[in-house]
Amino acid sequence: MKTVNHTPMKFVSWQWTLAVLLLLSSLLTACGGANNSNSNIGNQNGSNAAAGEATPAANNGNSSQEQTPTAPSGKVVVYTAGPEGLAAKIKEGFEAKYGITVEQFDGTTGKVLGRLEAEKSNPVADIVILASWPSAMAMKQEGWTQGYPEAANVDKLQPDWVDSDYHLFGYSASALGITYNTKLVSEPPTDWSDLTDPKWAGAVNIPDPSLSGSALDFISGYLNDKGEEEWSFFSQLKENGVAMSGANKEALDPVITGAKSIVMAGVDYMAYSAKAKGEPVDIVYPASGTVINPRAAMIMKTSPNLDNARLFIDYLLSDEAQALVTGAYLLPGRADIKADNRTNTEDIKLLDYDWNWMSEQGEAISAKFLELFK
Structure with missing residues (x-):
């Protein structure tokens, strides 16, 4: 980081x-x-x-x-x-x-x-x-x-x-990861980019960054690490049917019930808590890094x-x-x-991001993302 x-x-x-x-x-x-x-x-x-x-x-x-x-x-x-x-x-x-x-x-x-x-x-x-x-x-x-x-x-x-x-x-x-339904997903994705694969078409949620500050932190942190040209990644997600679905709980609930297979950039503690209660979910941290x-x-x-x-x-x-x-x-x-x-902090790979840049760019990034996913 x-x-x-x-x-x-x-x-x-x-x-x-x-x-x-x-x-x-x-x-x-x-x-x-x-x-x-x-x-x-x-x-x-x-x-x-x-x-x-x-x-x-x-x-x-x-x-x-x-x-x-x-x-x-x-x-x-x-x-x-x-x-x-x-x-x-x-x-x-x-x-x-x-x-x-x-x-x-x-x-x-x-x-x-x-x-x-x-x-x-x-x-x-x-x-x-x-x-x-x-x-x-x-x-x-x-x-x-x-x-x-x-x-x-x-x-x-x-x-x-x-x-x-x-x-x-x-x-x-909390850290942001890829939470998936274990009954629907036998081989979970290992990185963010995997979610552009057609096999996940229409099966993925992402929290609304206007309702979830952590989701906005992921989006801005990802762009801070990868560069502004990586807006193309989010365009590919949209084309693959990734749905913007409320705050963290609202994005996760359809995965728990099986209406969706995956929520990306959701807070990890909700996944761990649901799993401990016996829900069919688990979480992976993307290989390229994430945001804490x-x-x-x-x-x-x-x-x-x-x-x-x-x-x-x-x-x-x-x-x-x-x-x-x-x-x-x-x-x-x-x-x-x-x-x-x-998983503890030292075992979670981070993207290379700066909080000041993310905050300064947050309004513009949120507006652009909402326009893209509306």
Whole structure:
């Protein structure tokens, strides 16, 4: 993988456009009590909300040294882009360990971003967890986050899964692969290019990059590695009947049921989880390489419960939480911890990509892909 350059970059507009559209929908159906998003966040008016109205100027991590966490009390507000089951277990474990209430909002990365934007003048969240590393990098650049260089076990994270001034903590990750139905596929493809073979005509799904940040990361990472001329590859996929089919779950479900044979560029932890439940699926990582998506946890600059937010980051990087991560079939953020139920990071070949390039080109790439596959 190309060296990750953590130079700040502009918040890409496609992400916010998607977030706002999702927000409008969720406000009409769920946000009154956030019941449809598994949220248990109550009314945040009062002193905590008022304390969150600080101007979001960049602090370059300096505020992380203003105070040290003291005796835990109260609550911490967490906005997280799943996985839902893992998020619930982390919430339960943190509350049991520290006696601090976690008020949690679960949603996609787009819904989390939309909620943050809606609450911008009256911030509520202490911690935000996104499934998209470029989105997290952009939040940092826009001054939404603060650093915490003293985080416990931060030195044990994978080298490229924490930024240079400790705003972004990649506590877990997923890799993108080729998931297939074992009843329908006896000899699975070994590389992305195999999916242009006529024998797979009409049998392959790919997640919609406007709904799945990880799918967009694959498309942009592939183009970053292979060159812009490789748009011809995606044209060949389209000609071979590859279908764009919702987000990751929506793309995988037809493969589980046998309506489709393969989903390409789907998140691997869903495949491992389905297989463990007895579903007829398995996954391969393409020989030419793939993309790994670290899931970034961040402390908000306007965090009303800063001490507890820092404790939450410490917990995410602890042995206990990392065991929960591997139990959910995700890659552990810490390099010293290995999963025994899936392929580990060092055994997955990566494409040669750069997150900054991918984010800068993301809007144009997404638009072109959607135009091609519409």
